[in-house]
Amino acid sequence: MVKVPKINAIVDGFKYNSQLVCPNYIFFLTHMHSDHYNGLTPTWNRGPIYCSSETAKLVKDLYPQVQGITSLELDVKHWITLDKNTNEGVNVTFIDANHCIGAVMILFQGDKCGNILYTGDFRFIPSMLNHESLLDSSGQIINIDHLFLDNTFSDPEFIFPPQDICMQMVFNAIEENPESDVWIKNECFGKEKLYVELAEKFKTLIVICPKMYRRICLLNLSPEKFTTNENEGYIRIVNTEQMRGLNERNKNQISTIGIWLTGWMKHLVKHSENGVTTYKIPYSGHSNSEELKTFTRAIKAKNTTFTSSCARKSKGNSEIVEETYSRKSDVYIPPTTPEILPKRRIQNPYSSHLKKTKKPKVLGSKIQ
Ligand SMILES: [Zn+2]
Structure with a gap:
């Protein structure tokens, strides 16, 4: 269950007491596994629910009386209104999560929230990184301000095969x-x-x-x-x-x-x-620890939140964050001249992680 930062949207959270905070929440359901729709009731009336067409069919089959379910086509940017009075809204794109039928990752893009990627449960495959919505006009991955990551198998001991x-x-x-x-x-x-x-x-x-x-x-x-x-x-x-x-x-x-x-x-x-x-x-619909590292290295999110409660204390979590921020330092340290590198390193808020990577060596060799 996640409250999307800075906007009144909740993902995979139907027990969330929205009435205490704001009466106008909208809800997203990434996929139809019970730990994700937990709290949804046959008489649900606390806000609209957005999901894929397959998930919508499954919800309606389980709870025919539930109102306000809207299915969104995958791979298309949808504008969703958050506040009718101010016309405030957010762009939402669903991306196939390769987890179960109808499972999606959600990309939120808005003035208030920036770019937020919520993976839901997902099994990483390299083609995810070529998804049009994640690339800018030059083919680079867009800046992700916040990544909510399915870290179920982030522990390095989980390196099961594809x-x-x-x-x-x-x-x-x-x-x-x-x-x-x-x-x-x-x-x-x-x-x-x-x-x-x-x-x-x-x-x-x-x-x-x-x-x-x-x-x-x-x-x-x-x-x-x-x-x-x-x-x-x-x-x-x-x-x-x-x-x-x-x-x-x-x-x-x-x-x-x-x-x-x-x-x-x-x-x-x-x-x-x-x-x-x-x-x-070990046939799994979740990403293994190496796949998670590959994904997060490429995404280079400014902030990462882990969503799997069973892996809250996983040894792999710190490795993922460390590698993400270390790689991010590539952005903050322009390889212009060797003289300015030490100064820039000190200014970099993630500089402590530089010691643990080989990246500075690569930068040096490029400069030479
Ligand atoms: Zn699942």
């Missing part, structure tokens, strides 16, 4: 056990792309629960690849409770492997015990 490699790990696990059924533990919406790949590669329908099937039909995510009838496919998506029955199922002579998909596993772990084989595969 999704396509993890997808191959899932393929391999299934191919290693050609006679077995497959149970994949997942309770979150968001891995449908993987399931469609599995259906096509292994020529089977994917068995899912009625709630997930309803959402897949609603968003038209290849519903023909899915079924709710467990007799119609041998790859099944199960929840925690169902996964507890894996041992019993194998004891009953129905050979079944178990697969867990989560970045918290860090790397592939295969385990066999009492005739039951399980795989823990």
